[in-house]
Amino acid sequence: MTLAAGELAIDLTLRDGVVDAVQLASTRPQVADALLRGRPADEAVALLPRLFSICGRAHGLAAELAVEAARGAPPAAAAPAQSGSPDRPDRPDRPDRLARLEAELAHELLWRTLLDWPRLLGEPADADALARVRTALASGERSALRTAIEQTVLAGPAAPWWEHEHVPAFEIWVAQARTVAARVLAAVQRDGARHGAPRAPVALLPAPPAAADLASIDAALTRDAQFELRPELDGAPAETGTVARLQAHPLVAALTRAYGRSALTRLAARITELARIACGAPAGQPLFGALALDAQRGLGWVETARGLLVHVAHLQGDRVAQWRIVAPTEWNFHPRGALLQGLIGAHAVGAADLAQRAQWLVQSLDPCVSYRVRVNGSELAHA
Numbered sequence: 001m002t003l004a005a006g007e008l009a010i011d012l013t014l015r016d017g018v019v020d021a022v023q024l025a026s027t028r029p030q031v032a033d034a035l036l037r038g039r040p041a042d043e044a045v046a047l048l049p050r051l052f053s054i055c056g057r058a059h060g061l062a063a064e065l066a067v068e069a070a071r072g073a074p075p076a077a078a079a080p081a082q083s084g085s086p087d088r089p090d091r092p093d094r095p096d097r098l099a100r101l102e103a104e105l106a107h108e109l110l111w112r113t114l115l116d117w118p119r120l121l122g123e124p125a126d127a128d129a130l131a132r133v134r135t136a137l138a139s140g141e142r143s144a145l146r147t148a149i150e151q152t153v154l155a156g157p158a159a160p161w162w163e164h165e166h167v168p169a170f171e172i173w174v175a176q177a178r179t180v181a182a183r184v185l186a187a188v189q190r191d192g193a194r195h196g197a198p199r200a201p202v203a204l205l206p207a208p209p210a211a212a213d214l215a216s217i218d219a220a221l222t223r224d225a226q227f228e229l230r231p232e233l234d235g236a237p238a239e240t241g242t243v244a245r246l247q248a249h250p251l252v253a254a255l256t257r258a259y260g261r262s263a264l265t266r267l268a269a270r271i272t273e274l275a276r277i278a279c280g281a282p283a284g285q286p287l288f289g290a291l292a293l294d295a296q297r298g299l300g301w302v303e304t305a306r307g308l309l310v311h312v313a314h315l316q317g318d319r320v321a322q323w324r325i326v327a328p329t330e331w332n333f334h335p336r337g338a339l340l341q342g343l344i345g346a347h348a349v350g351a352a353d354l355a356q357r358a359q360w361l362v363q364s365l366d367p368c369v370s371y372r373v374r375v376n377g378s379e380l381a382h383a
Contacts, residue, residue, distance in 0.1 A: 005053070008333060008371040010362065014354050017347055022340040024333055028369050030228050036323045041067045041313070044320050048311075054368045055304045057104040059311070059325075061097055062300040065290040066313035069298025101287055101302065103137050106145060106277045108305035109242075109270055112366060113153055116383060117184045120359055126152065126180060142280060149278040153181045153271060158278035161271070165250035167258050170268065181271055188264045188360050196361040197260030198341035204247060204261075205233060205240040205308050205331065208286045214299055215291070218312055221324050230334055231326050237337035240307025240328050241366065242269040245285070263342070266364035270305075296321075304328060306366050332365040339365060355380035 006028030013021035032051065036044040045067055049060035110133050115125040129152040136144035146158055154161050155177040164170055174185045188195070206213050213233065220227045232238065243266045246252045251272060255265040276283070291299040296315040301308060307328030314322040333339055342361050348354035358373045359381050373381040 005369045008329075008367050008369050009374070010339070010358060010371060011374045012343065012354060012358060012376075014348060014351060014375055017349065019343050019346045019348065019354065022343050024335045024339065026229070026330075026333065026369070028329070030325075032325050033323045036320045039320050041070075041315055041318050041320060044313075044323065055104065055108060055306070055309065057100050058302045058304045058309055061101060061288055062302045062309050062311040062325075063313070065288060065300025065302075066298045066311040067300075067315070069290040069292040069300060070296050070313050070315045071298070072292060098287065102277055102283075103145075105303075105305050106149070106274065107133070107137055109274050110149070110153070112305075112363065113181050113270070113274070116363060118180045119383065120184055120356075120363065121180070121187060123180065146278040146280075149274050153179055153274055154278070155179045155182065158275045161275035162279050162281055164272075165254065167251075167254050170251060170255065185264065185267055185271075188267060191357060191360060193259045193264050194262050195346070195357055196263035196266070196342035196364060198338060199345055200341050202261075202338045202341050203233060203236060203238045204244040205238045207240070207245040207247075207303060207308070208289065209301060209308060211291055214301060214310070215293075217310055217326060218291075218293055218297075218299055221312060221326070228324060228326050229330060231330050232334070237334040238331055239338040239365075240331045241266070242273045242305070242307075244307065245269075245283075245303060246272055261338075263360040263364040267360075270364075270366075306368055307331060327368065329367045329369060333367055351375040351378065351380060359383070 006026060008028070009025045011023040011025075012019055032048070035051065036047070039047070045060065045063045048063040049056040052059045110130060114130045114133070115127065118125050129148075133145070133148045133152065136148045150156060150158055161173070174182055174189060216233065217231070220232070239261075243252065243261060246269050247256070249272060252265065252269045255268055259265050288300070288302040290301070293299055293312070298313050300311045300313070308331070309328060310326040312324040313320065331337070339361060343358060346354070346357065348357060354375050355373050362371055362373070371383060372379055
């Protein structure tokens, strides 16, 4: 059994060549609480990865962490900067959890890069390449995964990409590489390298989240029964994802200075994270963690390909009294968030041009549901 995925509808109004209205509506169901309430906690943890067809492992890990915290277990060691570092000793389960999480993270990033990005260029999806990647992931051999990423995405060694620091080196790669990822980035760059950068400030969710940020999210969930649908941090929309996790990486920081937090910068950040995984570089920060709340309540969080995922479990005895989930898609596609701020006021030569540019931006923010783009009432794109 999996939850119905729902759909994201994006309605744009183009008037005199300028976008003057952006409306977002999501039909994604929020039914985890109804499905889990009353179940034994361990049963709920086992069920959650099967409920979500996308990022199932991340949901399962967030659920495990939330239940552990609700039961008062010590917090998990969540991916230290260097494995076994003395200031953050490994728990026995940490390496396995981290390996499973990074494998899923790579799969989700590659799914978009090899199947969805080609469609932006009118090209067929590269299902064969994704099949090779899945074989590499199933084998558990990092060398096989590295080879697959280098051949299908990077067109060269992963380590030099991960070590990029300057915009000119990135632009040379875009011009010379022959992978679909490079062709998509070249098309986005030609479209206008600053396209999709927020016109008004949209905060990045802290990565990793501080205990105070997690407590603020929990307090908002307690106050607002609809918080999962339109999450906010300190009363304002926020953005999450690879661009938040890698904002301090030299190349991502340089691209942000040059092009803003644009579609180009976000897509480049996703490829940079693939390069990190391929060459085995540590994340440099925790990728998951937990927070004990109160009265048999616990919060588990995981960094997914799309950004911060939060589960909050409230137990009574050993059964679920309430279960809340705040997913990255709802942060990134908040009606007043990054998508609106990246499109409102944008200039376009026509409806088809605007639909194409909207797709660049949507893919860079990466919803976990299908989407439709309508311009002045006419549907011009869907995926």
